[in-house]
Amino acid sequence: MTTRRKFLTLLGGGVVLAAGGTTLWATTRDPVxxxxxxxxxxxxxxxxxxxxxxxxxxxxxxxxxxxxxxxxxxxxxxxxxxxxxxxxxxxxxxxxxxxxxxxxxxxxxxxxxxxxxxxxxxxxxxxxxxxxxxxxxxxxxxxxxxxxxxxxxxxxxxxxxxRRSNKEPYDTARPVPNESLAEIAGAVRDGSPVWTDDPSRVEALRTLAWAAMETELRTYETMKESVDLLRIGRAEIEANPDGIDIPGPFVEALAGVGLFRLEDMLDPATPAFAQQLEILKPPFETAMAFMWLATPGNTRADQIATGRDYLRMNLAATRLGIAMHPFSQALQEFPAMRPHAQAMREALGIAPGETLQMFARLGYGPAVKAGPRWPYETRIAAA
Structure with missing residues (x-):
C-alpha cells in the first residue's frame, strides 16, 4: 500500500486534517x-x-x-x-x-x-x-x-x-531458491515455463520492464484507460469492486477535498505525474526472479491454456510463501509498445512465431489483503 508520506508528496503536501476524530474515521475506511x-x-x-x-x-x-x-x-x-x-x-x-x-x-x-x-x-x-x-x-x-x-x-x-497478485516491493535481501522456481514451474499442465534468478539477467529484465511501464504511463490513451478504472477510497471500491483500487483514509480524504486530481495523473508536465513514476517504480526495482510463458502460436485456446497454467503457477508460489505479480506492459500490442515488446522477446529468447503470453516477477513480499471482487451472483446472466 502506498504510504501516507508518498501520497502527501504526490499531491504537493501542505494538507492538514482536523485532529479531532480523524483516528476513528480512519479505522472505518477499509473496504471490507x-x-x-x-x-x-x-x-x-x-x-x-x-x-x-x-x-x-x-x-x-x-x-x-x-x-x-x-x-x-x-x-x-x-x-x-x-x-x-x-x-x-x-x-x-x-x-x-x-x-x-x-x-x-x-x-x-x-x-x-x-x-x-x-x-x-x-x-x-x-x-x-x-x-x-x-x-x-x-x-x-x-x-x-x-x-x-x-x-x-x-x-x-x-x-x-x-492467493494474491502481490504488487508491493519485494525483499531484495531474500533471493528466491532455484528449486522453488522449479517447483512453481512444475505446477503447470500445458505450457513450459522458463525462469531466471541470475542477478545480472534479472537486473536487465527489470530495466526492460520499467521502460515498457513508463511508455504505458506516458501514452495518453493507455494511461487514461487505467485512470478511468481507479476506485479511490472505501465508498468507490465497495460500489465498484473491480478496476484498480486505491484504499486508505489519507488518499480518500485528499480526494474528498479536491487534492487528488485524476487529470494531474494524466499530464506528464505535472509534479503529480513525476511522483507517480517514483511511487510505481520500486516493484520493478525489487523483482528477485522472473518467470514467463510462451506458446507456439496465439490461438484463443493458447491464451486460455496460458491462463490456466498461470493460475496454477500463482497457487504453487502461494504454497511456498513466494509473491508473484504479472508485468504485462511489454507484452501489450498497442503501437507505442512494439519496440519494448521486441526487446523483451530478444532478451527472453522467444523464437519467431512464438507468442510471449505471460511475464511475472517473483520474490518475498509483505502480506497484502485480498483484492476486491463482485459477488459471484452478480456475474450470472439474467434469465
Missing part, C-alpha cells in the same frame, strides 16, 4: 465489503454445485481486475462462460489476449473448485467458433459439471483463498 466474496466462497448453503464452483472462480486473477466473466446457467448442469464485452481493455489489450488469459484463470479455478465438490468439469472451448480479432458474444466455453466421486482433488486448491 468489497472483500466479502473471499469469505463467502464455497458456502455450504449453496445447493447447486455450479454456484459453489462459481463462488471460487470469481476470485481468479485477471487484468486490471476487470472480472470479465459472465456465467449463463440456463442449461441444467452446465455453465456457459461468456466475456462481458464492456469489461475489455481496448487500449492496452486491443486484441483481448490478456482478457482471454484471465478467462483461462477463471476456468482453471472453476475446475479445481468443482473437483473439491466431487464433480468433473468437462470444458469445451469456443463451441460456436473462436472469435478473432476480438472476443464477441459467442461463448468462451461450455462447462458441464459431472458428478464423479473418484475425481482427484488438487492440493493446490488449499491455497486458493491465500
Amino acid at each position: 465489503r468489497a472483500r466479502e466474496p473471499w469469505l463467502a466462497a464455497g458456502d455450504a448453503a449453496l445447493r447447486d454445485p455450479r454456484h459453489r464452483a462459481l463462488s471460487y472462480a470469481v476470485l481468479a486473477p485477471n487484468p486490471h481486475n476487470r472480472q470479465p466473466w459472465i456465467a449463463d446457467l440456463s442449461t441444467e448442469g452446465e455453465i456457459a462462460l461468456l466475456c462481458d464485452l464492456d469489461r475489455r481493455l481496448p487500449e492496452t489489450d486491443p486484441f483481448d489476449r490478456q482478457i482471454t488469459i484471465g478467462l483461462g484463470c477463471f476456468l482453471e479455478l472453476l475446475t479445481l473448485a468443482a473437483a473439491q465438490d466431487d464433480h468433473r468439469a468437462e470444458v469445451t472451448l469456443f463451441p460456436d467458433g473462436e472469435p478473432q480479432p476480438r472476443l464477441d458474444a459467442r461463448p468462451v466455453a461450455r462447462v458441464r459439471l459431472v458428478p464423479d466421486a473418484s475425481i482427484a482433488r488438487d492440493p493446490l486448491f488449499a491455497h486458493v483463498l491465500e
Whole structure:
C-alpha cells in the first residue's frame, strides 16, 4: 500500500486534517465489503454445485481486475462462460489476449473448485467458433459439471483463498531458491515455463520492464484507460469492486477535498505525474526472479491454456510463501509498445512465431489483503 508520506508528496503536501476524530474515521475506511466474496466462497448453503464452483472462480486473477466473466446457467448442469464485452481493455489489450488469459484463470479455478465438490468439469472451448480479432458474444466455453466421486482433488486448491497478485516491493535481501522456481514451474499442465534468478539477467529484465511501464504511463490513451478504472477510497471500491483500487483514509480524504486530481495523473508536465513514476517504480526495482510463458502460436485456446497454467503457477508460489505479480506492459500490442515488446522477446529468447503470453516477477513480499471482487451472483446472466 502506498504510504501516507508518498501520497502527501504526490499531491504537493501542505494538507492538514482536523485532529479531532480523524483516528476513528480512519479505522472505518477499509473496504471490507468489497472483500466479502473471499469469505463467502464455497458456502455450504449453496445447493447447486455450479454456484459453489462459481463462488471460487470469481476470485481468479485477471487484468486490471476487470472480472470479465459472465456465467449463463440456463442449461441444467452446465455453465456457459461468456466475456462481458464492456469489461475489455481496448487500449492496452486491443486484441483481448490478456482478457482471454484471465478467462483461462477463471476456468482453471472453476475446475479445481468443482473437483473439491466431487464433480468433473468437462470444458469445451469456443463451441460456436473462436472469435478473432476480438472476443464477441459467442461463448468462451461450455462447462458441464459431472458428478464423479473418484475425481482427484488438487492440493493446490488449499491455497486458493491465500492467493494474491502481490504488487508491493519485494525483499531484495531474500533471493528466491532455484528449486522453488522449479517447483512453481512444475505446477503447470500445458505450457513450459522458463525462469531466471541470475542477478545480472534479472537486473536487465527489470530495466526492460520499467521502460515498457513508463511508455504505458506516458501514452495518453493507455494511461487514461487505467485512470478511468481507479476506485479511490472505501465508498468507490465497495460500489465498484473491480478496476484498480486505491484504499486508505489519507488518499480518500485528499480526494474528498479536491487534492487528488485524476487529470494531474494524466499530464506528464505535472509534479503529480513525476511522483507517480517514483511511487510505481520500486516493484520493478525489487523483482528477485522472473518467470514467463510462451506458446507456439496465439490461438484463443493458447491464451486460455496460458491462463490456466498461470493460475496454477500463482497457487504453487502461494504454497511456498513466494509473491508473484504479472508485468504485462511489454507484452501489450498497442503501437507505442512494439519496440519494448521486441526487446523483451530478444532478451527472453522467444523464437519467431512464438507468442510471449505471460511475464511475472517473483520474490518475498509483505502480506497484502485480498483484492476486491463482485459477488459471484452478480456475474450470472439474467434469465
